[in-house]
Amino acid sequence: MQDEKALKALLAWWEDAGIPLDEPIVRPRAPLAPKAAPAQTSARETGASERRPAAATAASAKAAGFGDAGNEGPSARELAGKADTLDALRTAIEGFHGCPLRNTARNTVFARGNPAAKIMMIGEAPGRDEDMEGQPFVGPAGHLLDRIFASIGLAPDQLYLTNVINWRPPGNRSPTQDEIATCLPFVERHIALIKPDILVLAGDIAARTLLASSENITKLRGQWADYAVRDAAGEPTGTTIPALPTFHPAYLLRRPMEKRFVWQDMLALERRLNAQSSC
Numbered sequence: 216m217q218d219e220k221a222l223k224a225l226l227a228w229w230e231d232a233g234i235p236l237d238e239p240i241v242r243p244r245a246p247l248a249p250k251a252a253p254a255q256t257s258a259r260e261t262g263a264s265e266r267r268p269a270a271a272t273a274a275s276a277k278a279a280g281f282g283d284a285g286n287e288g289p290s291a292r293e294l295a296g297k298a299d300t301l302d303a304l305r306t307a308i309e310g311f312h313g314c315p316l317r318n319t320a321r322n323t324v325f326a327r328g329n330p331a332a333k334i335m336m337i338g339e340a341p342g343r344d345e346d347m348e349g350q351p352f353v354g355p356a357g358h359l360l361d362r363i364f365a366s367i368g369l370a371p372d373q374l375y376l377t378n379v380i381n382w383r384p385p386g387n388r389s390p391t392q393d394e395i396a397t398c399l400p401f402v403e404r405h406i407a408l409i410k411p412d413i414l415v416l417a418g419d420i421a422a423r424t425l426l427a428s429s430e431n432i433t434k435l436r437g438q439w440a441d442y443a444v445r446d447a448a449g450e451p452t453g454t455t456i457p458a459l460p461t462f463h464p465a466y467l468l469r470r471p472m473e474k475r476f477v478w479q480d481m482l483a484l485e486r487r488l489n490a491q492s493s494c
Contacts, residue, residue: 252299271338287479288312291397295404296447301330305416309380316382316390316399322349323382326405328375335411335490336360338463339391339420340380340458356464360417363464367485377405379421395424403445406456412491414442414456415484426458435460437480439487459484 294311298304309323317323324341327350336352339369344354352360361371379402380390402425416422419432426440441455460474461480 233435292400292449295400298404301408308401314394316384316394321346324349324351326377327351329372329373330409332373332375333412334415335375335409336415336417337421338378338417340378342387343385345452346383351378355468359467360464367481375409379424400449407444414458416458416460422460432460436462437483
């Protein structure tokens with residue numbers, strides 16, 4: 216029954232993407248063996264468009280005085296560095312007042328999915344649906360995302376989803392470079408705590424920011440890169456995680472013909488998963 220559901224999801228995804236159904240069908244993959252769960256105090260954490268800001272750093276935000284105005288408390292780096300569990304990180308983000316976006320957002324959007332999953336997907340910032348529900352990748356974009364991963368046999372409980380920014384920008388505008396840089400320590404710490412085997416970076420901002428790249432998503436997507444893991448102080452640990460940039464599902468809702476490229480990316484992800492399983 217599980218295989219039948221996965222096959223139906225795959226066929227629906229192929230139909231939306233315009234893929235001929237007389238091509239060989241990819242068999243749904245077996246559930247991934249869970250990796251060791253990260254340190255945390257709860258068993259599970261719950262909880263865009265293609266834009267091109269310059270690559271941001273926390274230092275640039277501090278130099279611009281962005282994170283200091285109206286914020287007498289600790290910096291994002293200080294708060295993130297003290298968080299040793301996902302619960303502690305969530306509390307630190309919810310208590311941070313150095314980013315003005317929190318003043319116009321309904322909710323702090325942290326994450327959804329399985330913290331023990333091998334795959335961590337990171338998007339840009341919450342949209343309207345995410346802001347209302349307090350979870351990332353929900354609404355039409357989230358439903359499409361579930362179908363995308365189901366096309367290679369991955370269920371929602373085999374994924375962990377979050378964003379670079381934890382608050383919705385007003386009117387779904389693009390986050391500024393300073394907003395990204397101010398919040399960057401939180402997502403860096405988030406990755407360090409989850410310790411995923413693979414990162415999937417959805418959209419221009421997530422890919423350019425976390426890979427420190429000047430290229431746009433159309434050139435980055437489908438190309439494996441290494442994300443440099445950072446410690447509590449924000450310094451590289453020497454450990455890297457393979458990262459796959461791809462288009463954001465919200466972009467695919469506006470440009471459905473681009474789904475064929477995401478299908479290619481999903482096949483690349485499946486090959487990497489199969490290679491890791493065989494090791």
